[in-house]
Amino acid sequence: MKLSGLLLCCVLVFSGAAMAREAAPMAADLEVEKRMVAISEELRCLVCQNESLSGSHAELAQDLRREIRKMIAEGKSDKEILDFMVDRYGDFVRYRPPMKPTTWLLWGGPFLFLAGGLAALIAFLRRRAKDNAAPVLSDEERRRAATLLDQTKP
Protein backbone atom coordinates (compact mmCIF):
# COMPACT_ATOMS: atom_id res chain seq x y z
CA MET A 1 0.00 0.00 0.00
CA LYS A 2 2.79 2.35 0.98
CA LEU A 3 4.79 1.41 -2.08
CA SER A 4 1.93 1.97 -4.49
CA GLY A 5 1.24 5.32 -2.84
CA LEU A 6 4.86 6.29 -3.36
CA LEU A 7 4.70 5.18 -6.99
CA LEU A 8 1.55 7.17 -7.55
CA CYS A 9 3.26 10.20 -6.05
CA CYS A 10 6.24 9.73 -8.38
CA VAL A 11 4.00 9.40 -11.39
CA LEU A 12 2.06 12.52 -10.50
CA VAL A 13 5.17 14.58 -9.75
CA PHE A 14 7.02 13.55 -12.89
CA SER A 15 4.07 13.78 -15.22
CA GLY A 16 3.49 17.27 -13.87
CA ALA A 17 7.09 18.17 -14.60
CA ALA A 18 6.86 16.66 -18.06
CA MET A 19 3.72 18.61 -18.83
CA ALA A 20 5.28 21.85 -17.71
CA ARG A 21 8.24 21.24 -20.01
CA GLU A 22 5.95 20.60 -22.95
CA ALA A 23 3.69 23.54 -22.33
CA ALA A 24 6.23 26.31 -21.95
CA PRO A 25 7.30 26.79 -25.59
CA MET A 26 3.69 26.49 -26.76
CA ALA A 27 2.56 29.42 -24.62
CA ALA A 28 5.19 31.69 -26.11
CA ASP A 29 4.26 30.78 -29.67
CA LEU A 30 0.52 30.64 -29.16
CA GLU A 31 -0.19 34.00 -30.79
CA VAL A 32 2.09 33.25 -33.75
CA GLU A 33 0.55 29.79 -34.13
CA LYS A 34 -2.99 31.17 -34.01
CA ARG A 35 -2.25 33.73 -36.70
CA MET A 36 -0.41 31.19 -38.79
CA VAL A 37 -3.41 28.82 -38.68
CA ALA A 38 -5.82 31.67 -39.47
CA ILE A 39 -3.79 32.70 -42.52
CA SER A 40 -3.07 29.21 -43.75
CA GLU A 41 -6.74 28.28 -43.55
CA GLU A 42 -7.37 30.91 -46.23
CA LEU A 43 -4.82 29.29 -48.51
CA ARG A 44 -5.01 26.25 -50.73
CA CYS A 45 -2.31 23.62 -50.63
CA LEU A 46 -1.14 23.30 -54.23
CA VAL A 47 0.01 19.73 -53.81
CA CYS A 48 -3.30 18.35 -52.53
CA GLN A 49 -5.59 20.95 -53.97
CA ASN A 50 -8.69 20.25 -51.92
CA GLU A 51 -6.86 20.72 -48.64
CA SER A 52 -6.04 23.98 -46.96
CA LEU A 53 -2.47 24.88 -46.23
CA SER A 54 -3.17 24.53 -42.54
CA GLY A 55 -4.50 20.99 -42.81
CA SER A 56 -2.11 19.54 -45.37
CA HIS A 57 0.72 17.18 -44.53
CA ALA A 58 2.46 17.76 -47.86
CA GLU A 59 6.07 18.77 -47.50
CA LEU A 60 5.51 21.98 -49.43
CA ALA A 61 2.70 22.90 -47.03
CA GLN A 62 5.05 22.40 -44.09
CA ASP A 63 7.66 24.60 -45.77
CA LEU A 64 5.08 27.28 -46.47
CA ARG A 65 3.79 27.19 -42.90
CA ARG A 66 7.38 27.63 -41.77
CA GLU A 67 7.66 30.67 -44.08
CA ILE A 68 4.43 32.12 -42.68
CA ARG A 69 5.72 31.69 -39.11
CA LYS A 70 8.93 33.41 -40.11
CA MET A 71 7.08 36.32 -41.71
CA ILE A 72 4.87 36.70 -38.62
CA ALA A 73 7.99 36.80 -36.48
CA GLU A 74 9.36 39.50 -38.79
CA GLY A 75 6.24 41.54 -38.04
CA LYS A 76 4.62 41.29 -41.49
CA SER A 77 0.90 42.00 -41.73
CA ASP A 78 -1.62 39.36 -42.82
CA LYS A 79 -2.04 41.15 -46.13
CA GLU A 80 1.69 41.15 -46.81
CA ILE A 81 1.80 37.42 -46.14
CA LEU A 82 -1.16 36.74 -48.46
CA ASP A 83 0.47 38.89 -51.15
CA PHE A 84 3.68 36.89 -50.75
CA MET A 85 1.75 33.70 -51.54
CA VAL A 86 -0.26 35.20 -54.40
CA ASP A 87 2.91 36.64 -56.00
CA ARG A 88 4.35 33.15 -56.18
CA TYR A 89 1.40 30.84 -56.70
CA GLY A 90 -1.28 33.12 -58.15
CA ASP A 91 -4.86 33.84 -57.05
CA PHE A 92 -5.48 30.10 -57.16
CA VAL A 93 -3.91 29.71 -53.69
CA ARG A 94 -6.64 31.83 -52.16
CA TYR A 95 -9.92 30.18 -51.28
CA ARG A 96 -11.50 33.63 -51.54
CA PRO A 97 -10.11 35.14 -54.75
CA PRO A 98 -10.13 38.95 -55.03
CA MET A 99 -12.79 40.80 -57.04
CA LYS A 100 -11.41 41.74 -60.43
CA PRO A 101 -12.61 41.56 -64.05
CA THR A 102 -11.50 37.93 -64.47
CA THR A 103 -13.33 36.82 -61.33
CA TRP A 104 -16.53 38.82 -61.75
CA LEU A 105 -18.36 35.86 -63.24
CA LEU A 106 -17.09 33.65 -60.42
CA TRP A 107 -18.44 35.98 -57.75
CA GLY A 108 -21.56 37.09 -59.64
CA GLY A 109 -22.44 33.68 -61.14
CA PRO A 110 -24.54 32.46 -58.20
CA PHE A 111 -26.54 35.70 -58.24
CA LEU A 112 -27.11 35.33 -61.98
CA PHE A 113 -28.46 31.84 -61.37
CA LEU A 114 -30.64 33.18 -58.54
CA ALA A 115 -32.01 35.95 -60.78
CA GLY A 116 -32.67 33.42 -63.56
CA GLY A 117 -34.45 31.10 -61.15
CA LEU A 118 -36.58 33.92 -59.75
CA ALA A 119 -37.52 35.08 -63.24
CA ALA A 120 -38.54 31.54 -64.20
CA LEU A 121 -40.54 31.19 -60.97
CA ILE A 122 -42.38 34.48 -61.49
CA ALA A 123 -43.19 33.60 -65.11
CA PHE A 124 -44.47 30.20 -64.03
CA LEU A 125 -46.61 31.63 -61.22
CA ARG A 126 -48.10 34.28 -63.50
CA ARG A 127 -49.01 31.75 -66.14
CA ARG A 128 -50.56 29.46 -63.57
CA ALA A 129 -52.54 32.32 -62.05
CA LYS A 130 -53.90 33.20 -65.48
CA ASP A 131 -54.82 29.55 -66.28
CA ASN A 132 -56.48 29.08 -62.92
CA ALA A 133 -58.46 32.32 -62.93
CA ALA A 134 -62.06 31.46 -62.14
CA PRO A 135 -64.03 31.44 -65.40
CA VAL A 136 -66.64 34.17 -65.51
CA LEU A 137 -70.15 32.80 -65.88
CA SER A 138 -72.56 34.34 -68.29
CA ASP A 139 -76.07 35.31 -67.05
CA GLU A 140 -77.52 32.26 -68.77
CA GLU A 141 -75.03 29.93 -67.02
CA ARG A 142 -75.69 31.65 -63.70
CA ARG A 143 -79.39 30.99 -64.00
CA ARG A 144 -78.81 27.34 -64.88
CA ALA A 145 -76.48 26.91 -61.97
CA ALA A 146 -79.02 28.49 -59.63
CA THR A 147 -81.78 26.13 -60.80
CA LEU A 148 -79.48 23.11 -60.45
CA LEU A 149 -78.55 24.18 -56.93
CA ASP A 150 -82.20 24.73 -56.04
CA GLN A 151 -83.07 21.22 -57.25
CA THR A 152 -80.58 19.64 -54.85
CA LYS A 153 -82.08 21.44 -51.88
CA PRO A 154 -84.21 19.07 -49.76
Place this chain on the structure above:
Amino acid sequence: MKRFLIPLGVFVVLVVFLAVGLTLNPRDVPSPLKDKPAPAFTLPQLAAAGKSFSPADMKGRVWLFNVWASWCVSCRQEHPLLVAFAKEGKVPVVGLNYKDQEADAKGWLAQFGDPYVLSAVDADGRVGIDYGVYGVPETYVIDKAGMIRMKHTGPITPESLQKQILPLVAELSK
Protein backbone atom coordinates in the same frame (compact mmCIF):
# COMPACT_ATOMS: atom_id res chain seq x y z
CA MET B 1 -42.48 19.58 -77.74
CA LYS B 2 -41.68 23.23 -77.20
CA ARG B 3 -41.73 22.91 -73.43
CA PHE B 4 -38.81 20.49 -73.55
CA LEU B 5 -36.61 22.90 -75.48
CA ILE B 6 -35.54 24.97 -72.49
CA PRO B 7 -34.56 22.04 -70.21
CA LEU B 8 -32.81 20.43 -73.16
CA GLY B 9 -30.88 23.64 -73.84
CA VAL B 10 -29.87 23.92 -70.17
CA PHE B 11 -28.78 20.27 -70.21
CA VAL B 12 -26.66 20.73 -73.34
CA VAL B 13 -24.95 23.80 -71.86
CA LEU B 14 -24.25 21.85 -68.67
CA VAL B 15 -22.79 18.91 -70.61
CA VAL B 16 -20.52 21.24 -72.57
CA PHE B 17 -19.26 22.90 -69.38
CA LEU B 18 -18.64 19.54 -67.70
CA ALA B 19 -16.95 18.11 -70.79
CA VAL B 20 -14.55 21.07 -70.98
CA GLY B 21 -13.99 21.00 -67.22
CA LEU B 22 -13.10 17.33 -67.22
CA THR B 23 -10.44 17.75 -69.89
CA LEU B 24 -8.67 20.57 -68.04
CA ASN B 25 -5.62 19.68 -66.01
CA PRO B 26 -6.10 20.91 -62.42
CA ARG B 27 -2.32 20.76 -61.90
CA ASP B 28 -1.81 23.32 -64.62
CA VAL B 29 -2.11 26.46 -62.53
CA PRO B 30 -1.15 29.59 -64.46
CA SER B 31 1.99 31.03 -62.93
CA PRO B 32 1.88 34.68 -61.87
CA LEU B 33 5.62 34.77 -62.55
CA LYS B 34 5.13 34.71 -66.32
CA ASP B 35 6.60 37.85 -67.91
CA LYS B 36 8.15 38.85 -64.59
CA PRO B 37 11.85 38.93 -63.77
CA ALA B 38 13.20 35.58 -62.58
CA PRO B 39 13.60 35.89 -58.79
CA ALA B 40 17.22 36.50 -57.85
CA PHE B 41 19.16 34.07 -55.66
CA THR B 42 22.68 32.88 -55.04
CA LEU B 43 23.08 29.18 -54.37
CA PRO B 44 26.05 26.80 -54.24
CA GLN B 45 26.66 24.59 -57.26
CA LEU B 46 26.21 20.85 -56.94
CA ALA B 47 29.31 19.72 -58.84
CA ALA B 48 31.81 22.49 -58.19
CA ALA B 49 32.30 22.95 -54.45
CA GLY B 50 32.82 26.56 -53.42
CA LYS B 51 31.29 27.97 -56.61
CA SER B 52 27.90 29.60 -56.60
CA PHE B 53 25.25 30.34 -59.20
CA SER B 54 22.89 33.26 -59.64
CA PRO B 55 20.39 33.86 -62.48
CA ALA B 56 22.26 37.10 -63.23
CA ASP B 57 25.13 34.92 -64.52
CA MET B 58 22.92 33.96 -67.49
CA LYS B 59 22.07 37.52 -68.57
CA GLY B 60 22.11 37.91 -72.32
CA ARG B 61 21.26 34.26 -72.97
CA VAL B 62 18.03 32.34 -73.36
CA TRP B 63 18.08 29.42 -70.95
CA LEU B 64 15.97 26.72 -69.40
CA PHE B 65 15.73 26.38 -65.65
CA ASN B 66 14.72 22.86 -64.68
CA VAL B 67 13.74 21.95 -61.12
CA TRP B 68 14.64 18.36 -60.29
CA ALA B 69 15.32 15.99 -57.42
CA SER B 70 16.59 12.45 -57.09
CA TRP B 71 13.51 11.52 -55.04
CA CYS B 72 11.16 12.75 -57.77
CA VAL B 73 9.64 9.95 -59.80
CA SER B 74 8.40 12.05 -62.73
CA CYS B 75 11.89 13.50 -63.10
CA ARG B 76 13.08 10.04 -64.17
CA GLN B 77 10.38 10.07 -66.79
CA GLU B 78 11.50 13.35 -68.37
CA HIS B 79 15.22 12.86 -67.82
CA PRO B 80 16.13 10.94 -71.03
CA LEU B 81 14.42 13.67 -73.04
CA LEU B 82 16.39 16.38 -71.26
CA VAL B 83 19.67 14.51 -71.78
CA ALA B 84 18.96 14.11 -75.50
CA PHE B 85 17.89 17.73 -75.76
CA ALA B 86 21.00 19.00 -73.96
CA LYS B 87 23.21 17.05 -76.38
CA GLU B 88 21.82 19.12 -79.23
CA GLY B 89 23.24 22.16 -77.43
CA LYS B 90 20.47 24.49 -78.62
CA VAL B 91 20.01 26.20 -75.31
CA PRO B 92 21.70 25.82 -71.90
CA VAL B 93 19.75 23.96 -69.23
CA VAL B 94 20.44 24.94 -65.64
CA GLY B 95 19.20 22.60 -62.92
CA LEU B 96 17.77 23.47 -59.53
CA ASN B 97 18.35 20.51 -57.25
CA TYR B 98 15.30 20.87 -55.03
CA LYS B 99 15.28 19.60 -51.43
CA ASP B 100 17.70 16.79 -52.10
CA GLN B 101 20.70 15.09 -50.48
CA GLU B 102 23.99 15.91 -52.16
CA ALA B 103 25.15 12.29 -52.44
CA ASP B 104 21.78 11.16 -53.83
CA ALA B 105 21.72 13.97 -56.38
CA LYS B 106 25.26 13.27 -57.60
CA GLY B 107 24.57 9.55 -57.79
CA TRP B 108 21.40 10.19 -59.77
CA LEU B 109 23.21 12.33 -62.37
CA ALA B 110 26.01 9.74 -62.60
CA GLN B 111 23.45 6.99 -63.22
CA PHE B 112 21.07 8.70 -65.63
CA GLY B 113 23.33 11.31 -67.26
CA ASP B 114 23.78 15.01 -66.60
CA PRO B 115 21.97 17.35 -69.03
CA TYR B 116 22.73 20.46 -66.97
CA VAL B 117 25.47 23.03 -67.55
CA LEU B 118 25.32 23.19 -63.76
CA SER B 119 22.90 22.51 -60.96
CA ALA B 120 22.24 24.92 -58.11
CA VAL B 121 21.54 23.34 -54.73
CA ASP B 122 18.31 24.45 -53.06
CA ALA B 123 18.56 22.25 -49.98
CA ASP B 124 15.74 23.79 -47.93
CA GLY B 125 13.45 24.63 -50.85
CA ARG B 126 13.46 28.37 -50.16
CA VAL B 127 14.34 29.33 -53.75
CA GLY B 128 11.72 26.84 -54.95
CA ILE B 129 9.10 28.84 -53.02
CA ASP B 130 10.20 32.06 -54.74
CA TYR B 131 9.72 30.34 -58.08
CA GLY B 132 6.31 29.01 -57.07
CA VAL B 133 7.43 25.40 -57.33
CA TYR B 134 4.79 22.96 -56.14
CA GLY B 135 5.27 19.85 -58.22
CA VAL B 136 8.73 18.77 -59.30
CA PRO B 137 9.76 18.66 -62.14
CA GLU B 138 9.07 22.17 -63.32
CA THR B 139 10.76 24.00 -66.15
CA TYR B 140 11.09 27.72 -66.78
CA VAL B 141 12.05 29.40 -70.03
CA ILE B 142 14.00 32.56 -69.23
CA ASP B 143 14.87 35.15 -71.83
CA LYS B 144 17.96 37.28 -72.43
CA ALA B 145 16.72 40.01 -70.10
CA GLY B 146 16.16 37.53 -67.29
CA MET B 147 12.37 37.44 -67.63
CA ILE B 148 10.39 34.23 -67.12
CA ARG B 149 8.58 33.61 -70.41
CA MET B 150 7.04 30.26 -69.70
CA LYS B 151 6.55 27.80 -66.90
CA HIS B 152 5.96 24.15 -67.58
CA THR B 153 4.69 22.11 -64.64
CA GLY B 154 5.30 18.39 -64.63
CA PRO B 155 7.58 16.31 -66.83
CA ILE B 156 8.40 17.70 -70.25
CA THR B 157 6.99 15.52 -72.99
CA PRO B 158 8.34 15.33 -76.57
CA GLU B 159 5.12 17.08 -77.59
CA SER B 160 5.44 20.02 -75.17
CA LEU B 161 9.11 20.35 -76.11
CA GLN B 162 8.42 20.49 -79.85
CA LYS B 163 5.21 22.51 -79.77
CA GLN B 164 5.75 24.94 -76.91
CA ILE B 165 9.27 25.17 -75.56
CA LEU B 166 11.37 25.01 -78.75
CA PRO B 167 9.31 27.53 -80.76
CA LEU B 168 9.43 29.95 -77.82
CA VAL B 169 13.18 29.49 -77.43
CA ALA B 170 13.69 30.07 -81.15
CA GLU B 171 11.62 33.24 -81.00
CA LEU B 172 13.42 34.57 -77.94
CA SER B 173 16.85 33.79 -79.38
CA LYS B 174 16.28 36.04 -82.39
